[in-house]
Amino acid sequence: MSNSNTANTATNNAASKPQSEARELEKGSLGALKGLAPFLKPYLRQFVMAGVALVVAASATLAIPYAFKQMIDLGFGSHAGVHSAEHVNLVFLALFAVASVLALATAARFYTVSWLGERVTADIRAAVYRHVVQQSPEFFETTQTGEVLSRITTDTTLIQSVVGSSISIALRNVLLFLGGLVMLFVTSPKLSSIIIGLLVLTVLPIMMFGRRVRKLSRDSQDRVADASAMAGEILNAMPTVQAFTHEKQETARFSASVEDAFKTAMNRIRARAMLTMLAIVLVFGTIVFVLWLGAHAVLEGSMTGGDLGQFILYASIVAGAIGALSEVMGEAQRAAGATERLLELISVKSEIQSPAQPLALPPRAANGAALSLHDVSFSYPSRPETKALAQLALEIKPGETVAVVGPSGAGKTTLFQLFLRFYDPQLGSIRLDGVDIKQLDLETLRGAIGIVPQDTVIFSADAMENIRYGRADASDEEVIQAAKLAAAHEFIERLPNGYKSFLGERGVRLSGGQRQRIAIARALLKNPPLLLLDEATSALDAESERLVQSALEAAMVGRTTIIIAHRLATVQRADRIIVMEDGKIVETGNHQSLVALGGIYANLAALQFHNVHVTH
Incomplete structure (x- = not known):
């Protein structure tokens, strides 16, 4: 540190x-x-x-x-x-x-x-x-x-x-x-x-x-x-x-x-x-x-x-x-x-500041943003002796869907925090469309990224305003369209006042799956070139997961997507699967190649699929 x-x-x-x-x-x-x-x-x-x-x-x-x-x-x-x-x-x-x-x-x-x-x-x-x-x-x-x-x-x-x-x-x-x-x-x-x-x-x-x-x-x-x-x-x-x-x-x-x-x-x-x-x-x-x-x-x-x-x-x-x-x-x-x-x-001054003369991102490509990590090492300030990430190198192409899997504490969520520049790595650099994210204005960087977090935050407001949090100038029609894509429209319509229904402090009036779909609708409304999904379907039942998975697949078109998932069924169709352990990338490939490799991913797959290897 x-x-x-x-x-x-x-x-x-x-x-x-x-x-x-x-x-x-x-x-x-x-x-x-x-x-x-x-x-x-x-x-x-x-x-x-x-x-x-x-x-x-x-x-x-x-x-x-x-x-x-x-x-x-x-x-x-x-x-x-x-x-x-x-x-x-x-x-x-x-x-x-x-x-x-x-x-x-x-x-x-x-x-x-x-x-x-x-x-x-x-x-x-x-x-x-x-x-x-x-x-x-x-x-x-x-x-x-x-x-x-x-x-x-x-x-x-x-x-x-x-x-x-x-x-x-x-x-x-x-x-x-x-x-x-x-x-x-x-x-x-x-x-x-x-x-x-x-x-x-x-x-x-x-x-x-x-x-x-x-x-x-x-x-x-x-x-x-x-x-x-x-x-x-x-x-x-x-x-x-x-x-x-x-x-x-x-x-x-x-x-x-x-x-x-x-x-x-x-x-x-x-x-x-x-x-x-x-x-x-x-x-x-x-x-x-x-x-x-x-x-x-x-x-x-x-x-x-x-x-x-x-x-x-x-x-x-x-x-x-x-x-x-x-x-x-x-x-x-x-x-x-x-x-x-x-x-x-x-x-108290935050070390995470926009540069005095920020650079601009190149015009948005039709198929999303490119993301790259160059020998990134990072330790959390409260745990300087522990490496959350160690000399991580990764290239993600525009339009690519990359899944990140691994045991708890492997560094998956840490990656997302660095992408959003909540922290800066002690060593190495992260580039978005070829620009070091430290050279970008924080609003520009975070405006280019949509995220569905594992712990969904619902504000003390109605459903319409909670989804509109993704883009403050969105019209009601755009909010409703995003809700439909996230399979949230139907349950919102059933609320006492529909989209004007107050959701309670921290969303106490909603189930876990409903809160998750509100968060997905919020990210879709933002329409960013880079989409981060942190266990985006973890709180959904089988039917809701099927609906949301279908919506997410449609939403991934035209953007780069990075998925963190413990449930491997949600990542099998990714272009590439990255397996992390102890802050390092230990395996890379698609579902079939990683199962055939017989390593960490194969063991995780065996546990979740009861030794039945799912193929396409």
């Missing part, structure tokens, strides 16, 4: 284990939120609008204490006179005007940042999903589907909270903190200096606690992802779980995982509660002490009542801003962990 494959596998393993202690120590800081910049950049105008609303709202809030000072000193203080009532009226009118501006600006800010949160989250989810579906099978060998789903749902929800709320709250409170601080010094430099000095001392324990909260937040997200991954795996295997009566065991496993997530979450919640309590006690204790000093200053005549009232309000604003920022810091730290996990997922 190449070093690059090893590196990529290591990267994928890292992505599948976000709870890695090494990474826990290296990351988790708020700096991870910088990774959101590419998603925020397209919406700069909305951010500016939110910023303007934010500044207006903060300015209105900071104007309120000054209005109260005017009211106290000029309305009720020693300077109050015959015009005090008129002055009080004006002050309250000004207060109402400020409150109206505050209300409008706050509503505008809320709407804009909420829109940004929803929009950016939708973009992130789409980007992550788009990236994941472009990964090679190697990625899914090492990453659980439930883990990916947890990142797309739970982690993006945390980011939505930050972008759509926490950032706005943080900026608003930063403005209030700074503005309040300036006004405190304007009101009383002496008291302000004392309060600032004491507040600096309170920040140190708060920061120390914040680090613990950050680590616990990351742990909490990882435990939730573990539970989601386990649930996804079990729900996708319910028939097996129930067949082996493992419902209680699986329920217990999931309950234990959920309980583990709960305990981790409670550790995080306790730490955040302590952080909040510590922040409130230290900050407000500082403010109360300074206000006690201020009260004595009023009694001594060095401050007016209005100055003290204004100082109290600004101190409250500063204290409230600090408290809010400590709350937001906890949310931001959780979102930083979520951003890390999403960026890790997006940073």
